[in-house]
Amino acid sequence: MGRLNDKVAIITGGAGGIGMATAKLFLDQGAKVVIADISKEALEQASIEINHENLSYCVVDVSKPKDNEKMVAHTLEVHNRIDIFFVNAGIEGTSMSIAEYPNDIFDQVIDVNLKGVWLGCKYVIPKMKAGGSVMITSSVAGLKGFPGLGAYVATKHAVIGIMRVAALEFAPNKIRVNTIHPGPVNNEMMRRIEKDISPKNPQEALKGFEAAVPFGRYVESREIADMALFLASDDSKMITGCIHVVDGGMLVN
Numbered sequence: 001m002g003r004l005n006d007k008v009a010i011i012t013g014g015a016g017g018i019g020m021a022t023a024k025l026f027l028d029q030g031a032k033v034v035i036a037d038i039s040k041e042a043l044e045q046a047s048i049e050i051n052h053e054n055l056s057y058c059v060v061d062v063s064k065p066k067d068n069e070k071m072v073a074h075t076l077e078v079h080n081r082i083d084i085f086f087v088n089a090g091i092e093g094t095s096m097s098i099a100e101y102p103n104d105i106f107d108q109v110i111d112v113n114l115k116g117v118w119l120g121c122k123y124v125i126p127k128m129k130a131g132g133s134v135m136i137t138s139s140v141a142g143l144k145g146f147p148g149l150g151a152y153v154a155t156k157h158a159v160i161g162i163m164r165v166a167a168l169e170f171a172p173n174k175i176r177v178n179t180i181h182p183g184p185v186n187n188e189m190m191r192r193i194e195k196d197i198s199p200k201n202p203q204e205a206l207k208g209f210e211a212a213v214p215f216g217r218y219v220e221s222r223e224i225a226d227m228a229l230f231l232a233s234d235d236s237k238m239i240t241g242c243i244h245v246v247d248g249g250m251l252v253n
Helices: 017-028 040-050 066-078 101-129 150-167 188-197 202-211 221-232
Strands: 006-013 033-037 055-059 084-089 132-139 177-180 241-244
Touching: 006 017, 006 066, 017 033, 017 040, 017 066, 017 084, 033 040, 033 066, 033 101, 033 221, 040 055, 055 066, 066 101, 101 132, 101 150, 132 150, 132 221, 132 241, 150 177, 150 188, 177 221, 221 241
Parallel strands: 006 033, 006 084, 033 055, 084 132, 132 177, 177 241
Antiparallel strands: none
16 A cells, blocks of 8 residues: 555656656655646656656746646646645756856746745645645755855755744644755756866766765665655654755765
8 A cells, every 4th residue: 555545746846856756656655746847848758757647747937926826726627636745846056156156047046946935835835635745855055055056055045944934834734844955966956066066077076075975975866755755644744844854974074
């Protein structure tokens, strides 16, 4: 018997590495899943790869209120309920000092990583069933600083505040709200960050990140999905307002 039988989940950033891994796992555990992302082409490819009858998708710019409303309407029309919300969409921006950071890229990071989380919580959580679960993807960058990643770090710190307020506001409906904090994940975002930090030798940046992880390797997307499954399931029914780190020990030092 699946741990998410008859549950309905929305996953933003659903066409990315963590989003797809989580969608696959939730579906394997009996959930019905809506993946949302900004690219229709990416969602179509993800749907082909996942290939499950209980998967659907919705093209969404999470920084737009009407798109969040559309995502809610789609899910309720198809499934008539929402039990789980994985607020996972995010972008890394670029790697530059605060003094040099381009204002337009800063605005993009704020729009997706911070405003997108705010709007998702604003429009989705009030429509969720009592006893539901919300997981927000933050980062180890939400708990410490990383030079050159100021905009990303700022947003990943800020979503902890949203999580804590939402956990209190929706506690009367027994809706749990938590953050997940991955270390460096073996996916396309980290490939871009590595190249941004060390354009001539991205492998050098990769080795630097790995050296900062006591377990000596990047986190895999499936390992983040495992944490999301725990928080989505009834196994976490008394856990809310908490920070959950999946980083191979990176924050120990």
